[in-house]
Amino acid sequence: MTRIEEDAPVVAMDARDWADIRERQALVYPGGVGRSSGYLGRPAPTLVRGKGYYVWDAEGSQKVDLSNNFTTLVHGHAHREVTAAAVRALENGACFGLPNSDEVRHAEVLLERVPWCDYVRYTSTGTEATMTAVRMARAISGRDKILGLSPSYHGMGDALLSMIGMTAGVPRGVSDDVLLVAPDDRHALVEAFAQHGDTIAAVVLDLMPMSAGGRPLSPAFVASVASLAQQHGALLVVDEVISFRLAVQGFANAVYGLLPDLLVTGKAIGGGLPIGAILGRRDVMGILDSSKPRSIFHGGTFTGNPVTMSAGYAAMKLFQVDEVGRLNALGERLRNGLSKTGEPFGWTANGYGSVVRLEPRSQEPDERLRQLFWIAFEEGVALAPSGTLCVSTPMDDTVIDSLVERMSRCFHRLGSSPESTDGLGE
Ligand SMILES: Cc1ncc(COP(=O)(O)O)c(C=O)c1O
Incomplete structure (x- = not known):
């Protein structure tokens, strides 16, 4: 050997x-x-x-x-290069309460990869990013329900944990607003939209749900999701916390030709440090614009911190x-x-x-x-x-x-x- x-x-x-x-x-x-x-x-x-x-x-x-x-x-x-970038940033101050140059630089290279997205917002984890994306979709649509695959893992947010069947401690009212279909079950998908279409804020989709066995979804099923979501005014939120590493512009666009309303990612773009990100078009991301009435709040003490952003920038440049x-x-x-x-x-x-x-x-x-x-x-x-x-x-x-x-x-x-x-x- x-x-x-x-x-x-x-x-x-x-x-x-x-x-x-x-x-x-x-x-x-x-x-x-x-x-x-x-x-x-x-x-x-x-x-x-x-x-x-x-x-x-x-x-x-x-x-x-x-x-x-x-x-x-x-x-x-x-x-070597990723570590040097993190150390360099750390030596200049671990985190600030005002924007830093590393986050802007990271955002520029990330957005270059997904040209249909105009803006990004960072979080410290994928969990916060998927939770925030769901809240954004609810605020934009004025609807409460979300539809997802069962089982699929999207982090520890109350509503999203329901998608993996972990509802202990999740208020019933929250899990009641989550509609579940099995991966590639087009019949159940059509049925869910027929019954609840006008109350669905978003479909949250991982195109290769690991907890369902890690098989990429069939393109026909994904096309049905995209068209039903559009038909019924639900946002398409694609969770690429894992799959973004599979193509420079992410798996959804490279393999399925999707232009999701919101793309959520994390993990690999942080160079090994904690990160999450939400990316999307101007009209959708505008819900986070604090200058607008009825915008939603997105905070995070460590969001966009220079150490993660510097390491992530180096990691992305090498990839x-x-x-x-x-x-x-x-x-x-x-x-x-x-x-x-x-x-x-x-x-x-x-x-x-x-x-x-x-x-x-x-x-x-x-x-x-x-x-x-x-x-x-x-x-x-x-x-x-x-x-x-x-x-x-x-x-x-x-x-x-x-x-x-x-x-x-x-x-x-x-x-x-x-x-x-x-x-x-x-
Ligand atoms: C597809 C997917 N979405 C979201 C998350 C949550 O990310 P984090 O663990 O950074 O909160 C994970 C974590 O494994 C994940 O695999």
Whole structure:
């Protein structure tokens, strides 16, 4: 097997600081984990360093990172230029209460990528961006309902959490205003518009919903959504928090030819620092213009902070057409390899370009994914607990082939799902 550890930097560890760190998580976090999306059934490995496509855990063990913080890090960890940009900004002051030059520069390069959008507003997370987009659509239309796919994840906003079925703590009045259809279910879509068309403020769409298996939606379904939304005066809000990395101008426009009323993004455009963004035409974005009567409020203490904006600018500058294409080809190579080796053991590799979603054929998919996580970690690969994976620009074909080899061993070791009758596993 190819040694992909060559040239990796040595981590200087202070064992005293990291002693028992895994167990210490359980003492500080409910459920022993800092975010629900990181839940692994037992104390998660604690990472102490990342460089390129590697991460190191507190025990000093090196892993190839296929999570990249839930698809955020297009350039892997601690990229020299991205890090230098963040440090430069930090040295000039971490944040200000007035506009800064880095946010304007970031906005200019971002808007260049989506020429049908006139304006952008930043947030600190994708959650805030999708929530704000929904509020904008409601304010513009004077309607309350939103329509989305079930399941699809759009962050932690009350209404949007309903789309992934997590309604504990969400007021019933809020979830009652959310209409759900299954991905590619055109019949249910037409029915929803027939019944509620004049009360729908927006359709919120992720064109490759990861929680529904990471398959790109069918172009025919997407075309129906766009035309029904337009017919009924509902805004089309496309959530590209993940998928914006798949094409310079985002997935919706590049692959489906869509010109959404509002495009929401985040993750990759922040160079590894917290970010969200809402982009759209002048008439739609005008609802955020405080000089206008009945505008809506959009704040955020850390919105547009220079450190994120500077790192994000550097990351975007390094991610032009050729590099996006090369990364998508690497993702394709990984997906094909994982499909071939995982299929006999009940695993499907979906996704598009640089994003790969591993799906188990199992009655207990979450448990199965957790089992795979732990085996992969032993084999030197850091997966995301959800099975949403991505490649990063420091990788090349050799790294991908080595990853496929390692994952093939994981599929073998894990064997077929007990509930799956068609696998060949041990
Ligand atoms: C499609 C999508 N939308 C929105 C979000 C929320 O973004 P954030 O975690 O930055 O709040 C996520 C996060 O994973 C996402 O995948």
